[in-house]
Amino acid sequence: MTEAMADRKVDRSHMQVSDEVAIQISNMNKWYGTFHVLRDIDLTVNRGERIVIAGPSGSGKSTLIRCINRLEEHQAGQIIVDGTELTSDLKNIDKVRSEVGMVFQHFNLFPHLTILENLTLAPIWVRKTPKKEAEEVAMHYLNKVKIPEQAHKYPGQLSGGQQQRVAIARSLCMKPRIMLFDEPTSALDPEMIKEVLDTMIELAEEGMTMLCVTHEMGFAQAVANRVIFMDQGQIVEQNNPHDFFNNPQSDRTKLFLSQILGH
Amino acid sequence: MSDTHSNTVAYVRKTMLTEQAPPSSQVGAVRWVRENLFSGPLNTILTLLGVLCVYYLGVHLGPWFANSIWNAGSLSECREILQGASGACWGVIKDRWHQLLFGFYPQDAYWRPTIAFFLMIVAMAPILFDAVPRKVLWFSAVFPFLAFWLLWGGTIWLPLLALAGFVIGYFAFTALQKVSALAAVIGAMVAPVLWWLFFAGPLDEVLSNALPIGIKHIQSDEFGGFMISIIIGVTGIALSLPIGILLALGRQSDMPLVKWICVGFIEFIRGVPLITLLFTASLLLNYFLPPGTNFDIVLRVIIMVTLFAAAYMAEVVRGGFAALPRGQYEAADALGLDYWKAQRLILLPQALKISIPGIVNTFIGLFKDTTLVVFIGILDPIGLSNAIRADSNWNGIVWELYGFIALCFFIFCFGMSRYSQYLEGKLKTDHR
Numbered sequence A: 001m002t003e004a005m006a007d008r009k010v011d012r013s014h015m016q017v018s019d020e021v022a023i024q025i026s027n028m029n030k031w032y033g034t035f036h037v038l039r040d041i042d043l044t045v046n047r048g049e050r051i052v053i054a055g056p057s058g059s060g061k062s063t064l065i066r067c068i069n070r071l072e073e074h075q076a077g078q079i080i081v082d083g084t085e086l087t088s089d090l091k092n093i094d095k096v097r098s099e100v101g102m103v104f105q106h107f108n109l110f111p112h113l114t115i116l117e118n119l120t121l122a123p124i125w126v127r128k129t130p131k132k133e134a135e136e137v138a139m140h141y142l143n144k145v146k147i148p149e150q151a152h153k154y155p156g157q158l159s160g161g162q163q164q165r166v167a168i169a170r171s172l173c174m175k176p177r178i179m180l181f182d183e184p185t186s187a188l189d190p191e192m193i194k195e196v197l198d199t200m201i202e203l204a205e206e207g208m209t210m211l212c213v214t215h216e217m218g219f220a221q222a223v224a225n226r227v228i229f230m231d232q233g234q235i236v237e238q239n240n241p242h243d244f245f246n247n248p249q250s251d252r253t254k255l256f257l258s259q260i261l262g263h
Numbered sequence B: 001m002s003d004t005h006s007n008t009v010a011y012v013r014k015t016m017l018t019e020q021a022p023p024s025s026q027v028g029a030v031r032w033v034r035e036n037l038f039s040g041p042l043n044t045i046l047t048l049l050g051v052l053c054v055y056y057l058g059v060h061l062g063p064w065f066a067n068s069i070w071n072a073g074s075l076s077e078c079r080e081i082l083q084g085a086s087g088a089c090w091g092v093i094k095d096r097w098h099q100l101l102f103g104f105y106p107q108d109a110y111w112r113p114t115i116a117f118f119l120m121i122v123a124m125a126p127i128l129f130d131a132v133p134r135k136v137l138w139f140s141a142v143f144p145f146l147a148f149w150l151l152w153g154g155t156i157w158l159p160l161l162a163l164a165g166f167v168i169g170y171f172a173f174t175a176l177q178k179v180s181a182l183a184a185v186i187g188a189m190v191a192p193v194l195w196w197l198f199f200a201g202p203l204d205e206v207l208s209n210a211l212p213i214g215i216k217h218i219q220s221d222e223f224g225g226f227m228i229s230i231i232i233g234v235t236g237i238a239l240s241l242p243i244g245i246l247l248a249l250g251r252q253s254d255m256p257l258v259k260w261i262c263v264g265f266i267e268f269i270r271g272v273p274l275i276t277l278l279f280t281a282s283l284l285l286n287y288f289l290p291p292g293t294n295f296d297i298v299l300r301v302i303i304m305v306t307l308f309a310a311a312y313m314a315e316v317v318r319g320g321f322a323a324l325p326r327g328q329y330e331a332a333d334a335l336g337l338d339y340w341k342a343q344r345l346i347l348l349p350q351a352l353k354i355s356i357p358g359i360v361n362t363f364i365g366l367f368k369d370t371t372l373v374v375f376i377g378i379l380d381p382i383g384l385s386n387a388i389r390a391d392s393n394w395n396g397i398v399w400e401l402y403g404f405i406a407l408c409f410f411i412f413c414f415g416m417s418r419y420s421q422y423l424e425g426k427l428k429t430d431h432r
Helices: A061-068 A090-099 A115-125 A131-144 A160-172 A190-205 A217-223 A241-246 A251-261 B003-008 B029-036 B041-066 B075-082 B091-102 B111-128 B136-152 B157-176 B181-210 B225-251 B256-270 B274-288 B297-322 B326-334 B339-376 B381-390 B399-427
Strands: A021-032 A035-046 A050-054 A076-081 A100-103 A178-182 A209-213 A226-231 A234-239
Touching (some): A035 A234, A050 A217, A090 A100, A100 A160, A115 A160, A190 A217, A226 A241, A234 A251, B075 B091, B111 B225, B225 B339, B256 B297, B297 B339, B339 B399
16 A cells, blocks of 8 residues: 555545536447447546546556547547537537646656746637736646746756646646546656645645546545546446445456555 | 564664765876777777878878969969969969859849848848847848849839738738638638739739839849859748648648648659759749740749758658657647647647757758759859859869868858757757
8 A cells, every 4th residue: 555645634625526517428439440448438427526547557547538538539429528528529629628637647748848838838828818827827836736946947857746746737727627647656756656646635625526547546545536447448346435445346356456455 | 664674774874975076097188088099909090090191181281271372363373373382273262253152143233142141141140049139030021022122133013012912811811710710721822822923913014114113133044153052042941941841740631632742742852853853943844834924943943942852851850740759749639739739839849859950951951952053054153163164264273163162062051050059959958
């Protein structure tokens, strides 16, 4: 079990799940060529939910969340994000993408721009925010992820943990209603995982709707209200974290948990 | 992690060591010489051979330069003065420098290309260096028309009407943007072309007759020397980069029609020698144009050289795009940037930065390839050197003439190379 969570008290006062549906995925299927990556996915995410998606590599968990902002295209079924259905209509895609923030495993900061420029680029060019206002918002979020002093450096000069926090701040600058995390700590040194998880916990405490693909089971126990276990492109089991970890139902889940928690 | 581990530790460092100066064998000139010149038997031999080569070159070229003769009207005069000694006869450069620079451009109009040249430097400054005020870019935009007028002369109306075409394109773009983005792009391309084809010519005639403000018209066949190399080279360089970028983007496009047009263009142009294209420009192109049109030969050559370089440029830039991690595309998409914004703000700056060496390579190649125009009868420096050597006064002169031309080309090309290194250093944003 990760120790990163040990000293962190999670404030649950704002973590309320509303009845409003944020994401509705029904009967969704996806193929890579002839390979059936996602099979009959049905998932409803309510506003304010914090969902952790776990599973072995190749189980389709990253592909699933990448379908939610159309980085991947699904071939059958329906995905509705904030009332907008994802089709090949570019207008809908742009609308969804500006509402949904995404944090990647490899940060994907823009190396030719300073941290501040990374943060203000999308607000200025997509939201048409005036530059000065965008910079104020950017500094606000940089303060929030605790690295305002790095604003004028380039991504290459920051540590991995700092880069990932910048990436989170960059997404937040677009004021998204939903945040997707695609293995945000997998490329980090153990020493830096905590600082990123702390940032994510703060976000959860403010009531952000979050979908996280992660292997940080400590994080899942601390903040998730639902854990989804995937294997072979299907949702095998989902439950609240307490029951998921203490009383897994399927054999596949038991095996997976014994492998990642066993050492 | 576990408690047992801490009990087995038998040693704990109390003080951390401070940094110390390196030993004397690690610094100084002796170390440099030993490491770089005499690090092994092979390197020692190569060093000695190198020294020998430099010595022989010095022994032979030294007197040749030392005995340089600047004041001589012919090669035989040089030989008389030298009386059998080795010496360079630079008199040919002094006698014919104006031809090497301007070709057969009228002497009383030398001020025109000279002013155009210095204005070109002003126009390039804001593009090359960001310390120059951005407002100078407006001058850069106007400069091509100004240079055209200065070099070819005639009334000011033709360049002004050509410039007006771009203004019309801009207005068509802003007006149609309310309709749709695609209509705006099409409008911005079609409106200026219609203007140039059907309105600019007659209007030019009317205005030129009514208000003949201008300078003496000079025919293209009087152009020559380094002037023509720079006209063709700089125009080709300035146009081939944007066209190359568009071709590179087109080649990666999801739209099959756009993609195959770009692939076809690139593969065809790259598959054909430049000299073939130049012959096409000088001989064949006129057959395809409406009878009676007199399409300037220099402009035809510029178009061919530009298209040729653009095809290479497209592949160089595509290489830059291919080197970008997929994550950059995804991050741009995830932030909601549309295709053109993602390209302009995220992908293109990085791809171009990666491609700088290749781009400058193509530029240098293009600039040197301008000497090929000698085969279609344009008197570039090489063509003029033949003309000068055909003169009985300078018959037989080789080294001084070609050496001078080579030196001029070297200065331009080396300048481009140095600039590209400066740019690479400036754009370096990792581990600074």
